[in-house]
Amino acid sequence: MAKTSLKHFSVNPWLVTETEYDKDFSLVSESIFSLGNEYMGVRGFLDEGTAYPALNGTYFNGIYEYSKKTEGGYKGISKRTHYMVNAVNFTDLRLSVNGVPVDMSLTPYTDYNRTLNLATGKLTRTLIYKVDGVNLALNFTRFLDMQKYKRAYQRVTFTADNDCTITLTCYLRFDGKHFGKNSRWVMVEKGKDFIMAKTRSTAQYLACAVQSGFDTEQQIEYSAEKKVSLKTFTVNLKKGVESVFTRLVSVSSGTKTAKEDAYNELKLQAEEGYDKASLRNDLYWQDFWNKSDIEIVGDDDNQQGIRFCIFQLQQTYHGAKEGDNIGAKGLTGEAYSGNAFWDTESYCLPYYLFNNLDGAKSLLEFRYKTLEAAKQRAKDLDLQGACYPIATISGEEACTLWQHASLQMQPSTAVAYGIYHYYNVSGDSDYLYTHGGEMLIEICRYLLSRGQWSKRGDFGYYCVMGPDEFQMMVNHNTYTNFMAKKTFLFTLEVLDNMPKDKLDLLIKKTGLQPKEKSDWLTAAKKMRILYDEKTMLYEQHEGFFDLPHIDVDSISDKEFPLYSHWSYDRIYRNDMIKQPDVLMFQLLYSGDFTRECKKANYEYYEPLCIHESSLSPSVHSIIATEIGKYDEALKFFKFATRLDLDDYNRNTKEGLHTTSISAAWLNIVYGFAGLRSDKEISISPMLPKSWKSYSFKITVKGCVVKISVTKDNVIIENLSKIPLNLLVYGKNLTVSDKIILKNQ
């Protein structure tokens, strides 16, 4: 992989700054400067608009449209995709000075600076426009409320070196294009400082109420256009006197009552005011970093990179609202259409398990809330129980490609794994015995009905695609078989060990029959697992070892991404793999496999992998670290934290690789620090040779623990002062205050 970085942003531990506006890079910058608070996301587009390339995207978690239904087609194939739709743009402004419109593409300017402050969650942009003989200094600031998630804030300060008259038009607009196509929003109401519309196909209402104005004398005029509400201010600036424009925005979604709700929210927002809210949010972020920071000494690039990742992850999701999930691009762009994938449970969940247990639980609750949709999906596939979708916003299957939607079972086993993982870290048996148990039962029903018995009497899955999407339709994919086996066994263990009263409730809810349990046990026992004792190799699927070989290094750079350059079916007929498959289940259930076994499989599969998924290198890095291949581990870490900052994949303009961002966190915490959480919580830290030291904080069993790794030492500090048991380098330690160990 000869990926190269595009260095555009200056390196700083807490700030992401650009001091030049590059119109050819503007879409990338917009993605990088995205703000989000889980409820909503705003790309970093210019407040005052521009003729330069821009994607003025504002997105709301769970607000989506259906695509047009395809005609005809076969049973069990979704007929339409769902897409998170570009929604109300509430930051849009137009400015003119003495009647001359201002636009960075036309108006001369100096002193440009745009900075995202990772410590405070604020995006500021300053510049001085030269217009009509006036030097007008502008400072734009935006932030989204991380706690009162319906609220957004915009402030612009104006300072002119000469008296002048400015007009500032503030837009509330539902006419933003989506993927280049005209808005499909249906207007419901346009009023003064208010706009409400609904999605065409899903009838979701979105209301936006605003309070805005200058701190100086102003003339105000209201008007309206199609899908747009406007408010124009005329203000006379005095030479050298700062004038401040503030816009408070409250948004609400749902049914028609969104209007009332938005107004109520705005009332409270106005009562608190901009300054208090700004301070409250600063404190929020301060508190957050106190619990979740990763500090790297001796590697400024990765220091900035990992903080950017953590920041974006927190922005995208932190359990603010029930029923939210994490789209592949978060709320930062339109690629992947805002859909969530199995990435949530497989890659993102661990971050939340160790930083925000409530947020982790809430991710599982997304799956519980969509259990009925998963049951319907199983029915559509002629199966029983619950089949979780490969791509979804609402819980419905949104992927129209049957080869993925019908053959990939990892969303369902990932949900089961997520429940297991959450319980293992949290010990929350209440959840396990209720919602968790119910989901497990329905997933087992699906897994039993989708599996089949071979003529030689063992059980497994035919016509499946594992996590490695380059082996499309295979039998006995070991990932699938293994994960199903573990799901059966864990579910049975839960059912066998839970209190009778809880079990009775579950049985009543699900109609579970004794026969089902014995069927699951038989299926688990008879599951075909392709393992060779001698070589310690798991065969990725039946026949994989016999597949024609291709030297992945022989494929030229120009041929990537293969999906664009190779004929579709050509991708699938050799031993090349897209992303870890065997290595993936060996990481998820790390404790089930010896280091030697992992080494054998890593050495077999790593050379076959081309990492066409941005989730792939980190998994390899984590396992490489465990088996002592530190150079390779670093090689695979290389792109992890700065994938988007340096636009390695040249597609950051489409939005951030949000779920890959979680892989960067995993790469450091599970990789270099060797955290494992599938059995007992354990760490085995090492220090990458180019770093002087690093430290990170995680929350384990309610204790905030800081782990610092230097060349010589591993220092474990329990900041919560409640004694904590932790397995370190395989040994049980009780950490009450601070323990210093030799770095092994």
Added chain:
Amino acid sequence: MAKTSLKHFSVNPWLVTETEYDKDFSLVSESIFSLGNEYMGVRGFLDEGTAYPALNGTYFNGIYEYSKKTEGGYKGISKRTHYMVNAVNFTDLRLSVNGVPVDMSLTPYTDYNRTLNLATGKLTRTLIYKVDGVNLALNFTRFLDMQKYKRAYQRVTFTADNDCTITLTCYLRFDGKHFGKNSRWVMVEKGKDFIMAKTRSTAQYLACAVQSGFDTEQQIEYSAEKKVSLKTFTVNLKKGVESVFTRLVSVSSGTKTAKEDAYNELKLQAEEGYDKASLRNDLYWQDFWNKSDIEIVGDDDNQQGIRFCIFQLQQTYHGAKEGDNIGAKGLTGEAYSGNAFWDTESYCLPYYLFNNLDGAKSLLEFRYKTLEAAKQRAKDLDLQGACYPIATISGEEACTLWQHASLQMQPSTAVAYGIYHYYNVSGDSDYLYTHGGEMLIEICRYLLSRGQWSKRGDFGYYCVMGPDEFQMMVNHNTYTNFMAKKTFLFTLEVLDNMPKDKLDLLIKKTGLQPKEKSDWLTAAKKMRILYDEKTMLYEQHEGFFDLPHIDVDSISDKEFPLYSHWSYDRIYRNDMIKQPDVLMFQLLYSGDFTRECKKANYEYYEPLCIHESSLSPSVHSIIATEIGKYDEALKFFKFATRLDLDDYNRNTKEGLHTTSISAAWLNIVYGFAGLRSDKEISISPMLPKSWKSYSFKITVKGCVVKISVTKDNVIIENLSKIPLNLLVYGKNLTVSDKIILKNQ
């Protein structure tokens, strides 16, 4: 398969008659009463129009539209389908009597009869309308010219039992709906007795010139509507005096010059006149039946059925025009969009090889004419040589489903087989050494580049779908591997044995390198063929024997067709097969396998087959006959000849199963009569026990041979009087006149 017949048409050796018009069956009748002459096809819709359900379809071989292109998608996947488009309707009439419009849905009538005469190719319909106190007897006759293929004929006779005035409006219309959607034809010219339009996306012109009129005094008025040209006749009928309306139609297609061509054709048509043309066509059919009839004594249903099949096959294709092929529904409906499949070479070609050798060659020429398109298709798939499309009208791949278009290789191996088969029957080495050889070389290039070497050093095909479409994406499908091996070996044999001058020309044309030949030889030698000496079984593909078993008899009738009732992916994960795969290559290369081997494979695979292709039962019947399972052979023959006449599949309304019709012919001639043509031409006739006798005529090496099979005897008559060598029951016979053998 609990298929049941719908008996609607009266049984008669040469006539297909309905004496009742059933509006709920009208679309089936329309399909059955379709006329065609290869160039064009006209469904049997009512000339005078009706409010009853009707599909007024008129289709032209090779006149098609592109569907809208799909957005996005992957490389090597066709972005649009092609469909044979409903074209100019030149038989449409509207009739009123004394100003009262006539329509079978409104006007009382008696004495209804509609008859397709298989002996003459004429469709007639008679009835007496009771309108405005008048009994008006009508006789509609249509036929299409089997020789002068651009010409069509319509005649209506009128006899009233009272003086009355009729107005008859004759339409030329391009506004017929296609699959329920509005016509996309672009009008070019509407004139008196003339209309010309072109297809929107493919810019094919179609011109239609007409001469029409009554044999009595008439008033004529011309008018026009959108995409329609009209001519209205007003005629006073005298009580008891027959009045005859005749319409001569000449159609031409291609570029703008179609207009001139249509007029020229009409001039010639008018010179000959209706009556002479009618007689000439009668003679054409008489001559045809003299050479190609099958006579069955003791089974009136199958007698009518097989004649209907042969008639339709001849109508659809007889080599009238270069570049024609045979759509799955012929020219009788819109299902399958008029596309031709591998059925042409695999199922239809044998009929032409033994009835119309020029027609057979012309089918191969379709593939030669589309060689460049096949080479482009191979390129699109990142392959070399020529990949023939799974579905096509123009030679381009028209199938947008990658799983079929990219994974099914049988179109290309079928073309190679067709060349082999044609040469074997015809001995036409001129063709083999030129066009045939060139196609073989390009197909071999494709086959080599699509194949791969396994890690154990043998060759074969990965990620393919064989003829059995219920095993979607498998490795080492034996049909595919075996057919590729035979293609390599035959091509090498041709190249090694052809005259040097011819070879030099071929090398010059194709740039053939010696290395390519040695590569093909190695690939053929190293081809993995999954054969077990002990059981004599060929495994359908790697891992097939281990697949989960499903008892096909356990699937209820209501679940068929599975494509409509089962979730798409569910179809593919067990040992159920849709149509013969191993048995198919054992039939194509019958001489390569012993009877015992065929028996073993038949007994293994037949119980797994659900015959979801209408092509499937006949192949089973043929092999069942060979291995002495006569009862099963008859069971599978049951639906062959009357599949459409009795609407067994309940979808004849969409058009006839034209290529299955050829399977009915195969079933008798290759099945009961045991014809084999893959090595020496041989027969081994038997008599189905419910028949008294049967006879058929085929043309072998220029000799028309009649073979009659009775309970006791097989009588071989050489009607051409040139001595003919024929292998009968494994013995070489020279037939000069007539030979009578014991029926074995």
